[in-house]
Structure formats: structure tokens, C-alpha cells
Amino acid sequence: MQPAFRTEALSKTYGEGPAAVHALREVTLEIPRGEVVVLLGPSGSGKSTFLNIIGGLDRPSSGKAWFGDQCLTEMSERALTQYRRSHVGFVFQFYNLMPSLTARENVELVTEISNDPMDAGEALRLVGLEGRLDHFPAQMSGGEQQRVAIARAIAKRPAVLFCDEPTGALDSTTGRRVLQVLNDVNRELGTTVLIVTHAAATAAMAHRVLHFTDGQLRETILNETRADPAEIEW
Numbered sequence: 001m002q003p004a005f006r007t008e009a010l011s012k013t014y015g016e017g018p019a020a021v022h023a024l025r026e027v028t029l030e031i032p033r034g035e036v037v038v039l040l041g042p043s044g045s046g047k048s049t050f051l052n053i054i055g056g057l058d059r060p061s062s063g064k065a066w067f068g069d070q071c072l073t074e075m076s077e078r079a080l081t082q083y084r085r086s087h088v089g090f091v092f093q094f095y096n097l098m099p100s101l102t103a104r105e106n107v108e109l110v111t112e113i114s115n116d117p118m119d120a121g122e123a124l125r126l127v128g129l130e131g132r133l134d135h136f137p138a139q140m141s142g143g144e145q146q147r148v149a150i151a152r153a154i155a156k157r158p159a160v161l162f163c164d165e166p167t168g169a170l171d172s173t174t175g176r177r178v179l180q181v182l183n184d185v186n187r188e189l190g191t192t193v194l195i196v197t198h199a200a201a202t203a204a205m206a207h208r209v210l211h212f213t214d215g216q217l218r219e220t221i222l223n224e225t226r227a228d229p230a231e232i233e234w
């Protein structure tokens with residue numbers, strides 16, 4: 001089976017000359033389908049830059065990236081937009097919900113423009129929020145709001161879910177619940193889940209851990225056994 005992603009000497013440089021910042025330096029790797037992958041590394045090591053490029057939000061300075069057999073780095077802007085719309089869900093540290101819409105309406109913003117979406121209620125049930133369908137963001141905790149954001153991201157049945165610091169704004173108990181939901185999404189829907197985080201303990205739930213340092217992939221660890229997110233110590 002083809003991997004979900006493959007990159008070849010992926011590099012990204014911001015600026016020029018002595019002020020140039022080498023955010024990514026020749027990163028070559030493969031990410032198999034259906035895995036939970038955790039990207040770890042110090043601040044500024046290139047994790048978000050990598051995620052943004054394979055998520056179709058940014059372009060590299062050089063090198064190539066493939067989603068299945070589609071070369072992302074050679075796609076037109078239009079094709080890249082189509083890729084993001086059809087195949088990719090994003091979850092960020094801050095939930096970016098519309099405050100004037102209920103949980104269900106926030107998810108419907110996506111299901112209304114998708115090809116084969118799940119019902120908004122079904123997506124919210126998957127993240128354990130069947131009792132909060134008609135609540136507004138201000139009536140929900142941070143963890144619940146993040147779970148609405150996850151429901152919104154998975155409602156279009158993406159092949160891949162990109163999560164950039166999904167627990168960054170949450171306390172440890174709430175963060176564990178959010179990781180549990182990401183694990184459920186992977187297990188129940190087969191979605192490939194990529195998580196960028198500073199919380200090193202999160203690595204225990206991954207199939208694969210990618211360690212970035214100074215724009216380079218320094219180490220890949222395959223976990224023989226995976227921890228239940230509920231048991232992760234922060």
C-alpha cells in the first residue's frame with residue numbers, strides 16, 4: 001500500500017543571505033496510512049513548517065512532497081485548495097469556532113460544502129458531545145470546544161487530520177480527553193492523524209514519533225506498544 005505521505009529533501013528557507021532562516025533542511029521520510037504520528041522537537045525546529053507543507057497550506061523552497069501518488073509540490077494553487085478541501089482536516093491550538101453558532105452549526109459550516117459528509121450530529125457524537133449539540137462555544141469548556149473543532153475537522157471524512165498543538169491551551173485532564181478523541185478518530189475512521197506538540201508524553205500514544213531538531217528529522221521511533229491516552233502522564 002502506498003504511504004499517506006512521502007517527502008524527498010524537503011527544505012524551506014525564509015529570507016535571504018545572512019538573515020536566512022532554514023526552517024526545514026532536506027527532510028526525507030514516509031508516513032504510512034492509518035497511523036497516529038507525533039512530531040516532537042524544540043520550538044523553531046520546523047514541525048509546523050513541515051505540517052503546513054504536507055497540509056497544502058505552504059510551499060517548500062525545494063524538495064518534493066507526495067500525498068499518495070499526487071505530488072503536492074507540483075500542484076497548481078487550485079489543485080492544492082481542492083486537496084485541502086477534500087482530504088485534509090485541521091485542528092489548531094485555539095479552536096477557531098464561530099461564537100454566534102451552536103456546536104452543531106459550527107460543524108454544519110463544513111458539512112454544507114463537503115461532498116460526502118457525515119451528519120453534524122454524528123460527528124459530534126464521535127467526539128462525545130451528543131449532549132452539547134445546541135450549546136454555544138461560550139457555554140462549553142476549552143476541551144469541549146476543542147472537541148467541536150475536531151468534529152468539524154472530521155465531518156468531511158478527511159483521509160488525514162493535522163493537529164498543531166491541539167492540547168496546548170488545555171489542562172492535563174482535558175488534554176487527555178482530547179487525545180482520546182483523536183485516538184478514537186484514528187481507530188474508528190482509519191484517519192491518519194498527525195499531531196505536532198510540545199507535550200513529549202504524547203509520544204506514548206503514537207505508532208510513530210518523528211523528532212525534529214534544527215529543521216532536520218533527527219530520529220524516527222516506532223512504538224512497539226502504544227499507551228492509552230487516558231494513562232499518559234504529563
Ligand SMILES: Nc1ncnc2c1ncn2[C@@H]1O[C@H](COP(=O)(O)OP(=O)(O)OP(=O)(O)O)[C@@H](O)[C@H]1O
Pocket residue numbers: 014015021022023041042043044045046047048049050
Ligand atoms: N513566515 C515566516 N517567516 C520567517 N521565519 C519563519 C516563518 N515561519 C516560521 N519561521 C521560522 O522557521 C523556523 C521553524 O518554525 P516552525 O514554526 O516550523 O517551528 P516549530 O518547531 O513548529 O516551532 P514551535 O514549536 O514554536 O511552534 C523558526 O525559526 C521560525 O522562526
